[in-house]
Amino acid sequence: MEQVIAKKYARALFKAAKESNNIEKYYKELIDIEEILKNKDVYKIFVNRSIYLKQKMNFIDEILNGFDKEVVNFIKLIISKHRELNFDEIFDEYTKMYMDYNGIINVTLVSAHPLDANVTNNIRNRLESNFKKKVNINHMIDQSILGGLKIIIGNKVIDGTIKGKLDTLLKNLEKAV
Template sequence: MSQNVIAERYALALFMLAKEQNLIEDLTVEMRTLKKVLTENPSFLTLLSSPKLTLNEKKNVLQNVFSSVSPTVENTLMLLLDAHRQNEITDVAEAYINLANEESGIADALVYSARPLSSEESHAVSASFAAKVGKRSLNIENIVDTNLLGGLKIRIGNRIFDGSLRGKLDRLERTLTT
């Protein structure tokens, strides 16, 4: 069975519980935090996979690190540990976020710019590009890339909108050389 299928099943179960308890937004925030912590600290998952720790020790570590999460998320984490699927935690968080975004009509977007965007600029990008991908709004993560020279490069799912100066110069170069 594919690893993503497993993560999607756990995420769907968590999402259905969240929907039943009207906690979709709260759990989305928790899952974003969980995903960020695990992505920034990959050695934590290595620790949870260590055969030197017993299952109870792993659960205690997980409970101490994520003590502020809701009981629903904590129970999901414990289920993943019980099933020896601790390496799926990040994928479950990602799949849950995708389900919550789909329910809310929101999409995640990576916006590459030559300088940090102000909140007004972020709102303007969200308003203008959300409609292009059929969503209500965008969750924008701004990444500063000094190689762009100016303009924006936006990635929403598998779609890329390249309005950067670097992209325009590259396209111009390709047209002139062919």
């Protein structure tokens, strides 16, 4: 249910951004707002429903001074509809729309050890060639995989790890016994 709500709000903001040719600007401002909300004191005020709405709106005007008026009004709408706790999901949904609109996919590479920049670039180039999209790579280290590489693209996982192969082998052995 929360994701449906988040999509609805994100879609509305994305539509407004597209109509005003501000998709990139709104995205960057949402990133900035997400950073601002990482401040615990700011976040406490942002989500506190016992603060009068007018005071909260004034607070938003103060902390978002210099931001695009539409983005500020969007944040105020979220607050007035008591959807503050949905901001992260709304931001995530807007990000998905932004990435899709710009032909960008996020890929997570998981390896047991740091990857050489040449290896990462080679993987990026192959994925961009395969998907015909720009690829953002997030690299994670997980020593439990022992070796090899796991590639995560959305909800798809390509497991080329030693741990994955050992797990598969173990399952096959258990079935055989």
